[in-house]
Amino acid sequence: MWYTIFSGLICGALLGFVMQRGRFCLTGGFRDMYIAKNNRIFYALLIAIAVQSIGVFTLIAGGWLSYDAGAFPWFGTVFGGYVFGIGIVMAGGCATGTWYRAGEGLLGSWIALFAYMLTSAAMxxxxxxxxxxxxxxxxxxxxxxxxxxxxxxxxxxxxLLVVTLAVVAKELRKPKLKMAMLPPKRSGLAHLLFEKRWHPFITAILIGLIATLAWPLSEATGRHFGLGITSPSANIIQYLVMGDSKFLNWGVFLVLGIFLGSFIAAKASREFRLRAADARTSVRSFGGGILMGFGASIAGGCSIGNGLVMTAMMTWQGWVGLVFMILGVWTASWFLFVRPQRKARLQTASA
Known part of the structure; x- marks a missing residue:
């Protein structure tokens, strides 16, 4: 039990720390692909997938892990992935993003997280x-x-590796925008960890390595999977309601570790502060959390479970789920951002 607690918390804390400092938000990244025509975060996701895929299949080839992809639940993957994509835009962050933003003190993420956990447990x-x-x-x-x-x-x-290297090389060749930077207040390691802006590609490499590490750590506790957010989030509610210790698995301590790691990173970088959401945002966050929990449950995974892990395992569920997740994000972005902005511009022009 102590190994489960310790290894799960450490792995989750590393992930939460890296995602918070790297501002690794798949919701914003998928939205930017449509609105801003900026694919940088998507390319970063491909890096994380490639790193994990090489790492995990090397472990499988060496006999340290075993994995069976099973059947492909095509309807749940397509419909659930699409609904989940809509939900994460409404909630303001994907499953992992909601956990790490809650650790930053964003109360809207707390609302979305509660709805997500509750719906996942109900499912x-x-x-x-x-x-x-x-x-x-x-x-x-x-x-x-x-x-x-x-x-x-x-x-x-x-x-995958060839495609990833090609798009990353193309992205890195683009001229860099010069941004005004304040003089550093820290030096050495403290500056690198808590003040300097992390490049999304470096962040992605670290996430891929952590995702690879999650497999043997989880395997040692009898849980035959890597990173996962939805089931562990549901398990927390199930444990609190039923009091059955069988729900306290490695994944539960993983997600709690994400919150802890994000909190540590936010406090150390002076980015932690309690931020309340207005009534409209709170209601939308709660609704988004419900859609996240429902969609991820029938899809068999969220942006991490399907979008990062199952893609790395070269499954139809992972790649098809990722496509429909992105389509869901684009649909919600149209109704919540693009359409209102166009309407406002037309009203301004006609005034």
Whole structure:
């Protein structure tokens, strides 16, 4: 039990620290792809996926891990991923982003997080058993892309690596915008960790390494998966309601560690402060949290479970889920940002 607590908290704290300092927000990144035509965070996600994919399949090849992708629940992945994408825009952050922003003191994220946890737990209750079985029944035999194609997974990893290196190299060749920077107040390691702006690509490499580390740490506790946010978040509510210690698994301490690591990073970088949301934002955050919990539950994962981990495992669930998650983000961005701005510009022009 002590190993479960310690390793889960440490892995989560590392992830929360890195994501907070690197401002690694997939919601904002997916939204920027559509609104600002800026793909930098998406390219960073590809880096994290590639690093983890190489690391985990190397462990599998060495006999340290085993993994079975199982069946591909296509309906839940498509519909759930799309709903989840809409929800994270309303909530102002994805599952992991909501956890680390709660650690920064953002009360709107607390509201979204509570709704997300509560809905995820409700989706795992006995009342939803028949519905979940029907959704999972809409699946195909092979989730692994390599098994479907009848090839080794390594050519797929090589293709991902080549594409990732190509888009990253193209991005790095773009002229850099010169920004006015205040004189550093700290020096040495303190400046690098808590003051200097972290490059998203460096952040992504670190996230990929942490995601790789999560597999053997989790495996040692009997949990055969890497990073995961939705099920552990639901397990917290289930434990609080039922009091059954079976819900206190490695994943629970992982998500609690994300909160802790973000809090430490925010305090050390002087970015922590309690920020209340207005009534409209609070209601939208709560609604977004509900959609996040529902969507991630039927999709079998969130932006981390599907968008980072299952993509790295070269599964249909991961890549198809990621596509529909992004489409959900773009849809919500149209209604919440693009459309209102266009309407305001038209009103201004006609005034």
């Amino acid at each position: 795992r209750s006995a009342h939803m058993t028949d519905f979940n079985h029907q959704v999972k029944g809409l699946s195909t035999a092979h989730n692994s892309i390599a098994e479907t194609l009848g090839i080794s997974v390594w050519p797929l990893i090589a293709l």
